[in-house]
Amino acid sequence: MPENSAYNDLVDLFRRIGIINDAIAILDWDQSTMMPEGSASSRSEQLATLSVLSHDLLTQPKISELLDKVEVNNGGIDAWKVANVAGMKRAHLHAISVPAGLIKAQSQANSSCQMEWRKAKQESDFSFLMPSLKEVIEITREVSIAKSEKLGLSPYDSLLDTYEPGCRSETIDEVFSDHENFLSGFLGEVMEFQSRQPKTIPLKGPFSIDKQKRLGTEFMKDFGFDFTRGRVDVSLHPFCGGGLNDVRITTRYDENDFTSSLMGVLHETGHAIYEHGLPESWSYQPVGSAWGMAMHESQSLLVEMQVCRSHSFMIYAAPIIKRAFSGSGAAWEVDNLYRLYTRVNPGFIRVDADEVTYPAHIILRYRLERALISNDLLVADLPVAWNEGMASLLGITPPNDSLGCLQDIHWPSGSFGYFPTYTIGAVAAAQFYSAAKKQLNDLEDEISKGKFKSLLDWLHSNIHSKGSLLSAEELLLTASGNNLNIKVFQEHLQRRYLH
Amino acid sequence: MPENSAYNDLVDLFRRIGIINDAIAILDWDQSTMMPEGSASSRSEQLATLSVLSHDLLTQPKISELLDKVEVNNGGIDAWKVANVAGMKRAHLHAISVPAGLIKAQSQANSSCQMEWRKAKQESDFSFLMPSLKEVIEITREVSIAKSEKLGLSPYDSLLDTYEPGCRSETIDEVFSDHENFLSGFLGEVMEFQSRQPKTIPLKGPFSIDKQKRLGTEFMKDFGFDFTRGRVDVSLHPFCGGGLNDVRITTRYDENDFTSSLMGVLHETGHAIYEHGLPESWSYQPVGSAWGMAMHESQSLLVEMQVCRSHSFMIYAAPIIKRAFSGSGAAWEVDNLYRLYTRVNPGFIRVDADEVTYPAHIILRYRLERALISNDLLVADLPVAWNEGMASLLGITPPNDSLGCLQDIHWPSGSFGYFPTYTIGAVAAAQFYSAAKKQLNDLEDEISKGKFKSLLDWLHSNIHSKGSLLSAEELLLTASGNNLNIKVFQEHLQRRYLH
Numbered sequence: 002m003p004e005n006s007a008y009n010d011l012v013d014l015f016r017r018i019g020i021i022n023d024a025i026a027i028l029d030w031d032q033s034t035m036m037p038e039g040s041a042s043s044r045s046e047q048l049a050t051l052s053v054l055s056h057d058l059l060t061q062p063k064i065s066e067l068l069d070k071v072e073v074n075n076g077g078i079d080a081w082k083v084a085n086v087a088g089m090k091r092a093h094l095h096a097i098s099v100p101a102g103l104i105k106a107q108s109q110a111n112s113s114c115q116m117e118w119r120k121a122k123q124e125s126d127f128s129f130l131m132p133s134l135k136e137v138i139e140i141t142r143e144v145s146i147a148k149s150e151k152l153g154l155s156p157y158d159s160l161l162d163t164y165e166p167g168c169r170s171e172t173i174d175e176v177f178s179d180h181e182n183f184l185s186g187f188l189g190e191v192m193e194f195q196s197r198q199p200k201t202i203p204l205k206g207p208f209s210i211d212k213q214k215r216l217g218t219e220f221m222k223d224f225g226f227d228f229t230r231g232r233v234d235v236s237l238h239p240f241c242g243g244g245l246n247d248v249r250i251t252t253r254y255d256e257n258d259f260t261s262s263l264m265g266v267l268h269e270t271g272h273a274i275y276e277h278g279l280p281e282s283w284s285y286q287p288v289g290s291a292w293g294m295a296m297h298e299s300q301s302l303l304v305e306m307q308v309c310r311s312h313s314f315m316i317y318a319a320p321i322i323k324r325a326f327s328g329s330g331a332a333w334e335v336d337n338l339y340r341l342y343t344r345v346n347p348g349f350i351r352v353d354a355d356e357v358t359y360p361a362h363i364i365l366r367y368r369l370e371r372a373l374i375s376n377d378l379l380v381a382d383l384p385v386a387w388n389e390g391m392a393s394l395l396g397i398t399p400p401n402d403s404l405g406c407l408q409d410i411h412w413p414s415g416s417f418g419y420f421p422t423y424t425i426g427a428v429a430a431a432q433f434y435s436a437a438k439k440q441l442n443d444l445e446d447e448i449s450k451g452k453f454k455s456l457l458d459w460l461h462s463n464i465h466s467k468g469s470l471l472s473a474e475e476l477l478l479t480a481s482g483n484n485l486n487i488k489v490f491q492e493h494l495q496r497r498y499l500h
Numbered sequence: 501m502p503e504n505s506a507y508n509d510l511v512d513l514f515r516r517i518g519i520i521n522d523a524i525a526i527l528d529w530d531q532s533t534m535m536p537e538g539s540a541s542s543r544s545e546q547l548a549t550l551s552v553l554s555h556d557l558l559t560q561p562k563i564s565e566l567l568d569k570v571e572v573n574n575g576g577i578d579a580w581k582v583a584n585v586a587g588m589k590r591a592h593l594h595a596i597s598v599p600a601g602l603i604k605a606q607s608q609a610n611s612s613c614q615m616e617w618r619k620a621k622q623e624s625d626f627s628f629l630m631p632s633l634k635e636v637i638e639i640t641r642e643v644s645i646a647k648s649e650k651l652g653l654s655p656y657d658s659l660l661d662t663y664e665p666g667c668r669s670e671t672i673d674e675v676f677s678d679h680e681n682f683l684s685g686f687l688g689e690v691m692e693f694q695s696r697q698p699k700t701i702p703l704k705g706p707f708s709i710d711k712q713k714r715l716g717t718e719f720m721k722d723f724g725f726d727f728t729r730g731r732v733d734v735s736l737h738p739f740c741g742g743g744l745n746d747v748r749i750t751t752r753y754d755e756n757d758f759t760s761s762l763m764g765v766l767h768e769t770g771h772a773i774y775e776h777g778l779p780e781s782w783s784y785q786p787v788g789s790a791w792g793m794a795m796h797e798s799q800s801l802l803v804e805m806q807v808c809r810s811h812s813f814m815i816y817a818a819p820i821i822k823r824a825f826s827g828s829g830a831a832w833e834v835d836n837l838y839r840l841y842t843r844v845n846p847g848f849i850r851v852d853a854d855e856v857t858y859p860a861h862i863i864l865r866y867r868l869e870r871a872l873i874s875n876d877l878l879v880a881d882l883p884v885a886w887n888e889g890m891a892s893l894l895g896i897t898p899p900n901d902s903l904g905c906l907q908d909i910h911w912p913s914g915s916f917g918y919f920p921t922y923t924i925g926a927v928a929a930a931q932f933y934s935a936a937k938k939q940l941n942d943l944e945d946e947i948s949k950g951k952f953k954s955l956l957d958w959l960h961s962n963i964h965s966k967g968s969l970l971s972a973e974e975l976l977l978t979a980s981g982n983n984l985n986i987k988v989f990q991e992h993l994q995r996r997y998l999h
Contacts, residue, residue, distance in 0.1 A: 017549060024527060024546040031526060035534070039729035040746035047523040050516060054553065230538035247539035 007070040008082065011089055012286060014064060019285025021055045023244030030249045033236040049108070056104070059096040068093060081288055084470045088287025091166055098151035098159075099144050107140045111415035118413035125403035127384050134413060135380045138373050141417050145374055157374050160418030165293035165425065167472050170371065173421050176428065176487045177364045181394070183491050184361060188395070191345050191357055191498045201340045202332040208259040216259070216325040217252065217266040220318070224270045224304060225457050227277050239265045241272035241301075245284050248273045259326070260341060264305055271304030272297055274457070278465025289468045294419065296473050298426025299433060300464065306356050306427065307434035307493070308448060308456070315339040316449035345498060347395040349404040357498055360427065361394040366409070366420040374417055429473075431490040432481035433464065506569040507581065510588055511785065513563060518784025520554045522743030529748045532735040548607070555603070558595040567592060580787055583969045587786025590665055597650035597658075598643050606639045610914035617912035624902035626883050633912060634879045637872050640916050644873055656873050659917030664792035664924065666971050669870065672920050675927065675986045676863045680893070682990050683860060687894075690844050690856055690997045700839045701831040707758040715758070715824040716751065716765040719817070723769050723803060724956050726776050738764045740771035740800070744783050747772045758825070759840060763804055770803030771796055773956070777964025788967045793918065795972050797925025798932060799963065805855050805926065806933035806992070807947060807955070814838040815948040844997060846894040848903040856997055859926065860893040865908075865919040873916055928972075930989040931980035932963065 025048060032044050068090055073082040099107075114133040121130035145156035152159050154169075161168045217233065226233075231248035243249035250269035252262050275291060283289025291297050308314055315335050323333040331337055345355045351362040369386055372378035378386055387406040392398045399405035411419055437459045438444045444456060463480040471479060478484060524547060531543050567589055572581040598606075613632040620629035640659070647658035653668075660667045716732065725732075730747035742748035749768035751761050774790060782788025790796050807813055814834050822832040830836055844854045850861040868885060871877035877885055886905040891897045898904035910918055936958045937943045943955060962979040970978060977983060 020542075020545050020549045023542065024523065024550060027530060027546075028523060028526060031530065035731065037728055037731055037746060039726070040744070043519075043522065043744045043746060046519050047526075050519045051523060051550075227538070229536055232534065232536055245539070245542045247536060247542060 007067045008073060008086070011064070011067050011071060011086070014058065014067075015089060015092075015287065016285040018055055018058050019245075021051055021058070023247075023285075025051050025055065026242050026244045027247070027249075030242045030251075033238070033240070033242075034234045034249075034251060045112075056096060059093060060101075064089070064093050065097070081283065081470055084468075085283070085286050085288035088290070088469050092287055094151055095148065095163060098148045100147065103140070103143060103147065107137075107144060107415060110136050110140050111413070114413040114415070115410065118407070118410060122403050122407045125401040125407065127402040127407060130407065130413070131380055137413065137415050138380060138417075141415055142374055142376070145417075157371050157418065160374070161421065162418075164416075164419050165295040165422050165473065167474055168293070168295060168421070168425065172485060173367065173425070176485065177360075177367060177421075177424070179487050180360055180424075180491070181364055183487075184357075184394070187491075187494065187498075188345075188347070188357060194499050195345060198340065199336075201344060202330075202337050204258075204260070204328070204332050204341070206258065207256040208326055210254045210256065212325055213254050213259045213262055216322065217263055219321065219325075220263070220267055220309075221270050221273075223451065223453055224267070225274050225277070225453070226270050230277060231273055233266065233269075239269055241269045241276070243276075248276045263322075264309060264342065267309045268301045268305040271301035274304075274460070275300040275465050278461045280466055280468045283468055288470060292469045292471075292473050292476065294422040295425040295429060296464075296476065298422055299429035300460070302427050302430035303434050303460070307430055310342045310356065311445070311448065311497075312339050313445040313449040315342065317451040343497060347397055349391070349397065349399045350408055356427075357494060358395060360424045363420050363424040365390040365394055366411075369406075370412065370417045370420065373412075425485065428485060428487055428490045429477060429481075431493045432477060432483055432486060433460075435489050435493070436481040437463075506566045507572060507585070510563070510566050510570060510585070513557065513566075514588060514591075514786065515784040517554055517557050518744075520550055520557070522746070522784075524550050524554065525741050525743045526746070526748075529733075529741045529750075532737070532739070532741075533733045533748075533750060544611075555595060558592060559600075563588070563592050564596070580782065580969055583967075584782070584785050584787035587789070587968050591786055593650055594647065594662060597647045599646065602639070602642060602646065606636075606643060606914060609635045609639050610912070613912040613914070614909065617906070617909060621902050621906045624900040624906065626901040626906060629906065629912070630879055636912065636914050637879060637916075640914055641873055641875070644916075656870050656917065659873070660920065661917075663915075663918050664794040664921050664972065666973055667792070667794060667920070667924065671984060672866065672924070675924070675984065676859075676866060676920075678986050679859055679923075679990070680863055682986075683856075683893070686990075686993065686997075687844075687846070687856060693998050694844060697839065698835075700843060701829075701836050703757075703759070703825075703827070703831050703840070705757065706755040707825055709753045709755060711824055712753050712758045712761060715821065716762055718820065718824075719762070719766060719808075720769050720772075722950065722952055723766070724773050724776070724952070725769050729776060730772055732765065732768075738768055740768045740775070742775075747775045762821075763808060763841065766808045767800045767804040770800035773803075773959070774799040774964050777960045779965055779967045782967055787969060791968045791970075791972045791975065792921070794921040794924040794928060795963075795975065797921055798928035799959070801926050801929035802933050802959070806929055809838075809841045809855065810944070810947065810996075811838050812944040812948040814841065816950040842996060846896055848890070848896065848898045849907055855926075856993060857894060859923045862919050862923040864889040864893055865910075868905075869911065869916045869919065872911075924984065927984060927986055927989045928976060928980075930992045931976060931982055931985060932959075934988050934992070935980040936962075 028044065028047055028051070032041075032048075036044055068086070071086055073079050073086055110133070114130070114137045117130050117133045121127065141160070142156065145160050148154070148159035148163070149156045152162060154162060158169050161170060161173075221233065222228075230246040231243065231250070233250050233252065235253060236251035237253060239250070239252050241248065241250045250266070250273050252265045252269065254262050275297060279291065280289050309318070312335070315338050319333065319335040319338045322328070322338065343356070345357045347358050347361075348354060351359070354362055365387070369378060369383065369390065372386075373380065373383070383406050384402050388398050391405070411417075437456060441447075441455045441459060447453070447455060464476065467476060474484065481489075483489070527543065527546055527550070531540075531547075535543055567585070570585055572578050572585055609632070613629070613636045616629050616632045620626065641655065644655035644659050647653070647662070648655045651658050651661060653661060657668050660669060660672075713732075720732065721727075729745040730742065730749070732749050732751065734752060735750035736752060738749070738751050740747065740749045749765070749772050751764045751768065753761050774796060778790065779788050808817075811834070814837050818832065818834040818837045821827070821837065842855070844856045846857050846860075847853060850858070850865075853861055864886070868877060868882065868889065871885075872879065872882070882905050883901050887897050890904070910916075936955060940946075940954045940958060946952070946954060963975065966975060973983065980988075982988070
């Protein structure tokens with residue numbers, strides 16, 4: 002059948018693209034972990050050359066032709082193929098929607114803005130960044146309009162769709178408004194509740210990096226991280242990268258504080274086991290990949306926030322942590338470690354934020370980036386708008402732009418539409434975990450005993466092994482029994498932070 | 501001018517090929533140093549995909565057309581361009597000389613023979629390897645005939661030319677016969693001389709790997725290894741890899757014996773500083789690369805054999821080595837360390853061989869591989885021929901094939917024509933170093949004081965910075981004042997091992 006042959010040709014092409022993208026991912030990983038500083042520009046050229054190759058393969062007219070020809074049986078056993086073709090179409094459409102010249106201009110603008118940003122952040126000098134940020138935003142706007150025309154979405158939704166297909170600002174607006182209202186009362190209650198609790202006792206270091214590594218590895222194994230198909234290393238900014246059968250997570254160690262690195266490792270482990278659990282028989286195919294950034298984040302936050310910062314987990318983990326560092330005294334007991342890991346404290350910096358205040362940072366960025374892209378907010382007015390937003394959402398005002406609108410690399414590197422996926426991921430994580438608890442007997446009891454098998458099996462069969470067979474929406478509905486529902490997240494916060 | 505435009509197009513194409521090859525080199529390095537075992541097959545696919553891309557670029561008809569069109573001024577300032585075009589022609593000709601189908605068959609045969617070899621070596625079972633080795637040799641023979649037709653060389657010389665352009669078996673025959681004669685008397689004299697020397701005192705470990713690393717790094721810095729453009733890691737088989745501004749050497753550590761790893765690091769450092777010293781303005785171009793494997797080996801052997809195993813170097817190094825391991829007693833003094841590093845002892849294994857017996861291992865392999873390719877030796881007869889050769893050259897007979905014809909990966913991986921470059925490199929190293937000593941005042945005295953600048957400057961200006969502007973033959977003549985001359989190497993051996 003000609004249809005099948007067209008389908009097989011597409012599979013071969015996407016396999017080729019996937020293999021090149023995996024090579025790029027390893028070179029990216031190496032850049033952040035191993036590469037000597039002097040080869041930065043050679044590495045940029047390697048990455049640019051391979052990215053162009055991959056992009057050329059994805060945008061070639063032959064793919065359009067094959068996609069026009071292909072027809073797959075829309076029932077029963079072929080649901081995977083149907084979803085695969087849909088994923089091919091999405092990827093191809095996104096890729097061809099932006100003219101090559103604009104992509105090149107964007108890549109150059111983003112690169113140089115990132116460089117300027119490092120300086121601007123260091124000196125807390127927003128005016129220094131302004132011209133190049135303005136250029137990045139103008140080009141991103143052009144890109145969003147080009148995508149908008151092909152995708153039939155609003156410009157901002159076209160950007161959102163790049164990171165999380167199917168995610169729309171209409172939904173986000175609703176969810177974020179609800180949560181802003183919720184937070185306005187809840188945060189005060191939490192602070193009040195916390196003030197009545199025993200004070201946290203600080204843990205005294207130094208904590209040797211070797212011991213931190215061993216401890217992290219132990220917990221990674223608990224969560225099924227497969228060290229024959231992955232590794233953990235050190236980088237300035239933690240991430241989960243690599244590719245098929247080769248998942249590479251990173252962390253950074255601080256000899257004076259192990260808590261943040263340890264939780265970071267567990268967060269990235271959540272990403273890693275998702276990658277490890279994707280359906281093997283669909284390797285390199287769109288349907289064999291994770292759906293988008295929000296679903297990916299749901300898996301890291303499920304492990305980090307839902308499980309590892311829970312009191313149940315701390316019952317299991319505290320004695321292990323104590324032993325790892327030969328700790329003694331009340332500071333190393335379950336309740337104190339739990340209080341340390343659930344302390345709420347409104348601050349200026351997103352990446353240091355606790356679970357309760359984190360969404361406020363995201364709501365702020367989401368609103369500002371929409372306004373920047375639609376030109377309702379001028380770049381010059383960003384610092385003032387930022388500070389007003391922080392005051393309104395968290396009641397604090399950054400003393401300078403480094404602690405304000407200069408803190409994140411996302412905008413200078415051209416990532417608009419990415420921020421909301423963090424909080425959508427947090428909401429989905431709460432929904433998935435809530436469903437798992439309902440479906441599995443005594444899950445929290447098991448976790449307090451260090452038994453993770455039933456949870457990991459549940460995640461694997463309900464989420465990881467599905468790849469992109471289901472859209473995020475369908476996956477949420479099937480696995481959690483609900484559409485995106487901020488209430489479940491809010492109930493989780495109430496349970497954890499008011500009791 | 502159309503000529504210039506053709507030349508510029510070629511430069512762009514070779515730049516692109518060079519960038520992809522550098523990406524491949526980093527992925528290769530990662531495979532040997534970092535990659536988790538479970539991703540072996542994904543990595544093979546990445547490497548195969550990128551290699552095909554690179555090969556397709558190099559064999560495209562457009563390159564033939566451009567090479568036909570290009571004309572560069574053959575005088576003065578354009579000598580570099582002339583040499584660059586010559587290098588392009590060589591690379592293109594080698595690449596197009598073998599039909600794509602044959603390359604694929606070769607790559608598959610080599611891969612599967614390598615796998616069989618691991619087992620065969622472990623069990624010392626040559627008959628297990630035989631069928632796949634036979635296939636590899638048959639395909640290599642086909643390749644050599646295909647190359648032969650395009651290059652106008654004999655089949656075996658076409659293979660040699662792949663690793664060291666311009667190297668011919670006529671020269672090697674002459675050099676190796678001379679050296680075989682030399683060795684037949686010399687080896688006995690050395691053993692006799694050695695027996696009259698004080699016994700070497702063994703160094704008692706364990707030697708912590710951290711200390712070994714620090715010591716290796718210290719000596720690497722002495723030889724100008726640029727850590728902003730390179731790094732050192734651990735792999736099963738030491739090598740020098742990586743690419744532009746990113747030279748990656750490896751070693752393996754043994755807690756019971758630091759001497760072999762330390763000298764290995766210095767050997768690879770010799771390769772590394774060659775790569776670091778290649779002409780920057782010709783990056784990614786044939787003329788900006790090293791000429792071939794023999795010239796590359798001359799630089800590693802110059803550092804290792806000529807310099808670092810010399811008595812002068814040991815005067816400098818012994819106190820540093822002693823301090824590094826907090827050693828005490830006569831074992832750690834200059835003379836004992838020098839004797840340890842220049843001990844001659846005929847053995848079965850090439851990679852463990854000393855400077856005196858090493859060429860015998862190479863002579864044996866060279867003669868056998870020529871006979872295998874020309875079909876004068878049947879694969880089935882290899883073990884017997886090997887053992888007879890060892891008996892004749894070194895007076896010892898391997899008790900099994902693991903210690904005999906199964907020891908090296910070269911033939912199972914399809915590398916025929918590579919072995920001779922080790923000894924041609926050793927000869928060239930002796931010639932270069934002899935010239936440097938004549939041209940630089942008190943070089944050995946400087947080395948005994950840890951002053952390497954004048955030597956490094958000499959190597960840089962006479963060899964490294966030349967790239968492939970000169971052929972190996974021209975380079976030898978220009979830098980050493982002589983054609984390839986085994987006598988210089990033999991004199992070096994006589995000075996070192998009989999005094």
